[in-house]
Amino acid sequence: xxxxxxxxxHQVTQMGQEVILRCVPIxxxxxxxxxxxxxxxxxxxxxxxxxxxxxxxxEIFDDQFSVERPDGSNFTLKIRSTKxxxxxxxxxxxxxxxxxxxxxxxxxxRLTVL
Amino acid sequence: GESVGLHLPTxxxxxxxxxxxxxxxxxxxxDYFIWxxxxxxxxxxxxxxxxxxxxxxxxxRVTVLLNKTVKHLSLQIAATQPGDSAVYFCAEKGDxxxxxxxxxxxxxxxxxxxx
Numbered sequence: 544x545x546x547x548x549x550x551x552x553h554q555v556t557q558m559g560q561e562v563i564l565r566c567v568p569i570x571x572x573x574x575x576x577x578x579x580x581x582x583x584x585x586x587x588x589x590x591x592x593x594x595x596x597x598x599x600x601x602e603i604f605d606d607q608f609s610v611e612r613p614d615g616s617n618f619t620l621k622i623r624s625t626k627x628x629x630x631x632x633x634x635x636x637x638x639x640x641x642x643x644x645x646x647x648x649x650x651x652x653r654l655t656v657l
Numbered sequence: 658g659e660s661v662g663l664h665l666p667t668x669x670x671x672x673x674x675x676x677x678x679x680x681x682x683x684x685x686x687x688d689y690f691i692w693x694x695x696x697x698x699x700x701x702x703x704x705x706x707x708x709x710x711x712x713x714x715x716x717x718r719v720t721v722l723l724n725k726t727v728k729h730l731s732l733q734i735a736a737t738q739p740g741d742s743a744v745y746f747c748a749e750k751g752d753x754x755x756x757x758x759x760x761x762x763x764x765x766x767x768x769x770x771x772x
Binding site for chain 2: 584636
């Protein structure tokens with residue numbers, strides 16, 4: 544069964560460092576998302592991406608964040624200068640069509656900022 | 658306050674019993690709701706969705722009920738099994754006309770199934 548894959552599974556970084564989280568969405572999907580979940584809290588929307596551009600973003604997704612789809616398969620989230628409060632589980636998701644809430648999530652990348 | 662929330666943080670049920678997980682929402686303009694299941698160490702997994710023009714939708718062993726009058730959503734799981742143990746989130750669609758779905762998740766209810 545096709546699945547969304549994410550790397551790394553866990554990354555530890557120093558405050559102020561740049562981090563890139565990588566995702567390979569399901570191949571025939573058109574919409575791509577990043578969500579995050581701070582430990583023990585709810586899942587929060589960061590950004591959605593369609594047709595090689597951001598379609599929506601939340602207040603969390605400030606200038607420190609960027610997304611890119613550099614080739615036909617990868618979808619990346621970059622945090623330019625990490626802060627302690629960026630420590631969270633970051634989930635990539637994809638969906639095959641518009642107007643559906645059936646997102647397919649990866650297993651997440653845990654980011655720990657020291 | 659948050660747009661979507663859950664009444665109970667934990668729920669324990671005996672294997673074989675039915676489970677009911679509740680969710681309240683505050684945005685009366687919300688027109689689409691989804692239930693997700695998150696097992697330990699994994700990403701959320703879609704269970705079932707419902708649009709506001711319906712008040713009930715059934716899947717395999719699951720039923721979602723929507724009461725727009727009191728802005729309440731529930732997930733019923735029939736014959737609960739140990740594999741149903743997880744955190745369950747309700748989510749609603751954001752207020753955007755975009756085709757992508759910005760979902761607002763509630764805090765989650767942890768369901769524990771007692772063998």
